Amino acid sequence: MSSRARRKQIWCVQPLTPLMEGPDFNMQNQEGSKKESSWEFIREWFRVQKSVPGSNNFSMSVYGNNISLAKRQDLRLLLGVLGCPLAPIPISNHPISHLHFKNIPIETSAANYIIQQYLAATGCSKKHNSAKNMYTSGVVKMIRCETEVSSGKSVRTLGSRSGENGCFVLWQMSPGMWSLELAVGGNKVLAGSDGKIVWRHTPWLGTHAAKGPQRPLRRIIQGLDPKSTARLFAKAECLGEKRIGEDDCFVLKVAADRDAVIERNEGSAEVIRHVLYGYFSQKSGLLIYMEDSHLTRVQSPDDTVYWETTIGSTIGDYLDVDGVLIAHQGRTIATVFRFGETTIQHSRTRMEEEWRIHDVVFNVPGLSMDSFIPPADIFDAENANTISP
Template sequence: MRSRVALEPLAEEPGGGEEEAARRRSGLHAALHRWARLLSGGAAGDDARPAADLRGLLSVLACPLSPVPLLPRLPRHVASSAQYIIEQFRATTGCGKLEDGAVKSMYASGRVRLSMLQEPGGGGGSGVIGSGGGRGHEGSFVLWQLAPSMWLLEMSVAGQSVAAGSDGRVAWRRTPWLGAHAARGGSRPLRRALQGLDPVTIASIFSTAEHAGEKEVDGEDCFVLRLDVGPSVLSSWSDGTAETTIASAVSDYRAVDGGVAVAHAGTSTAHLARFGVGVRAARVVARMEESWTIDDVAFNVPGLGPDAFIPPEEVRRSRSYGAAIGGGK
């Protein structure tokens, strides 16, 4: 199965407050300015570029969220081509085995390689940034999930560690350069769930999609499902100075624990466009790539409960977290 959909990265900046406003000068914005300086020769290129690249890669690819929340389980009936495709996907991957109550939690661990790639061309006055030869940074990750709105991801790449999680109401992220903060938009699935790791989440998110035809991908005929998310919703989750599109291809589906099919390998390519003041060109474009493999998958992890998904203290103290909790009551 191959999916292609625009996905928002987990927001680097929560909204409101002097402390939170100061953080806007950190994180992804700082990395993008750094790349722009490197592009114009304003920094020590060979020594500075790998660190800037790694920070940008982790900011964009490590733990972005799905563009839509989990949808309520709808009555299953085939009323359209898209719903027929989803039902076939459900049957093939064994979603029913995960939905009958027997599976409450999930664990996965794997390896990841992140690369900043050189974008050919550019055109239109765009600046193009990257590490020239696609220098890679290797690492590993672990993911825990509980029924399925609670999740926790930890990833370590080239000595840098990031984490992200959701307690079912609020999603958050922690990085060495920005600390821990709540994401805009409330709780949503992790993008990695859309990479084949969780077929139930995939079926839920695409249950309202439209069938947009067929397309040959890597020599195979594939169905194309289109899922539209309103621009007002996306803009409410970002500051409008960057735009990210991520395309993922998954493979190596294997039966796990009673026949549930889980993808054990895949790649994602992200195109990040940076707009606004302080960028040397009117539009700076970065192309990034992630490849990943799953080493271990297990269901019903002993002892895994809601307490494992409580956000860090600094997230719980933030006004954005309090507002999200209050809005959910």
């Protein structure tokens, strides 16, 4: 089917599992015939752990001697959390060169001033730096997780550290269109947005549409596209100052409002909050650290379990690309903290990613809206709940 014909389809979101930005533990059973719900696997994981006395090895306790299967599940967890997370809020359509400073709270006006300094530092305040699209390629190394399980005074460490190398290609086009292909350890994650719908495809879950407002890819705002970063923080508040390494930084905060997080709820999983902090160097004006945290509550017949996912990224190695400073290197540390209302047992899982940008090209000839059309299985013409294209 041609791209023009596909655009004439009635676009309808299928009733798919949402794009999970926290722990994504969907998996198929050994026969590959049944797909579990988003949270069933991790519940079973903890039941098995508690039933194996003295076990201190994740792969041995859950998978027996099949260590390769355990590593594969670890890699899926890595890709589920770090592969293509989204920012907590949509990017503002506010003209970033005309931010207002009068008749607004001091925290907001201070944030606006810091964003203007950031645009100037990156070179984006110059009128000739107005790219319509961007191509980026790079390499990543994802380090598998270690988990600490605590029950009162007893703490067990499960799993072992090992890394997988990979690469990614990212295309972006204003407004709000992007496409990501990430390959790590023999697994490939595809994700994208046509400006209206955000979707993701993994080999073990298929294609999924994100619930809630259309939000930007985190990889784009962590130093790759300064204008998108500035628009994201257009309505931020300044919390004050904090030292990161050798840099004194201004700290800006944006958070999803209550209505927005409610839209992202699915079944027994309820998103409580999602907050993003940006740390801008007082010396250079550049974004050097970013941290976001979101909390999800999952109801079950036995207990209410909370999952708090925190992703912190160090951003650096800014290099000039056609007059714009682009971050070419970074390191991310993510932790997934699990705790319940009625049990003293909790766990903390840690995973890491290192990335380096190899190539950045602005205004790629021939790149058009047709390059960002979602996969056909996102849409179903027979579904009654339609949206306008």
